[in-house]
Amino acid sequence: MSDTLLLATRKGLLTFRRDAPGSSGVGWSLAGEAHLGNPVSYALARGDTWFVALDYGHWGQKMSRSRDAGRTWEDIPAPAYPEGAIKYDVWKGTESGATLEYTWVLEAVGNRLYAGTNPGALFTSDDDGDSWQIVEGLWNHPTRPKWMGGGKDSPGIHSIIADPRDPLRMWVALSSAGVFETRDGGVTWATRNVGMRNDYAPEDKFPDVGHDPHFVMPCAAHPDVLWQQNHCGIWRSTDGAATWTDIAETDGPARFGFPIAAHATNPDVAWVVPADSDQKRQAVGGAICVSRTTDGGKTWQAQRNGLPQHAAYDIVYRHALAIRGETLAFASTTGNAYLTEDGGERWETLGQNLPPVYAVRFA
């Protein structure tokens, strides 16, 4: 059970903590603020060491670290692209020098940190962010000239997944290219998009690369089970991303959306936060729901208890749904945040006047 929730927002890092037993209210309260006034793209906690990616707009992408669970912060370097790194723009047909445009996601695997960035690169740090190294094997992937922007102008890495059984094995997901896997610690990478369907492609709807995974998350206890909310629906793999099966609802709301959360121990359980469609990126029918499957995606149940059911237009970003045990929390770009302690049977309102929320993560 986690007692701390981090919200990376357009106006800073907000920390919520579980109230002491017997307190009134929803059970969680705002307990801390940091980097107020600055956009926080992502927040990661590894014990009491916290990291945030900061988007200073005109002044560039920055990174900050706290050694005391968010009380004090220090600047650390942001990832930097190596000299001579080339950025491909498939829309313009141009090549130019690659520089850091955005830090989209951070992940900790043991003592190693990973950063997923735009234009699509993976960086590692073995000194808690004091220095960063680009993963050349992925950056030099032969398919990279075909990677496209998705949501942002340039391709970006938003999902970083380690295999707890094998330190050399890892998956990443890129918008827009698809899922990639390495089995040799990042030296070589293979595409893992068999079964994925690319509805928006005019001709080849089953390409090797060109897919738009929105977020990919594994079942921690069964790492070969991976869940993927994609631009074109929802997919699940039971063979370590070798093949994917379409599990989206044909009639219900569980289809389009950005985040997906996998249960840590039950490989048949996952949640999504449905949005209307690619064309209407907002709550379905003006009502916010979370959809849960408990049978590996064969069926979905819309959870609405405690969530607004009229005049709601929220969209929830890919990193803005968090899970820890049976506790889930999500927040929208219109500043509404909700939390459940029972897997979604009952949702409580955490906040309604928050800044646009980019990421929600348990510490």
Added chain:
Amino acid sequence: MAHVRFTRHLQRYFPALHDQEVPAATVAELVAELNRRYPGLAGYLVDERGALRKHVNIFVDRDLVHDRAHLADTITAGSVVDVIQALSGG
């Protein structure tokens, strides 16, 4: 030696920053010297290749720098350099 003036927005990240005299023959040298005086400041003005960030402008005697990629624009004794940013966002 140039007289350098800064947008107040930068004081949010560098509270001690103030208008000052900086010895430099080019804008690139000026940015390097500023980074010695305020470690990390260069990263706010230029990217990892040393190119001026898209929404940052540096004026030398009221002229926008011409060489945004390398900041080779020259500075003469008594030049006034302004470091400003575009306004946007909400």
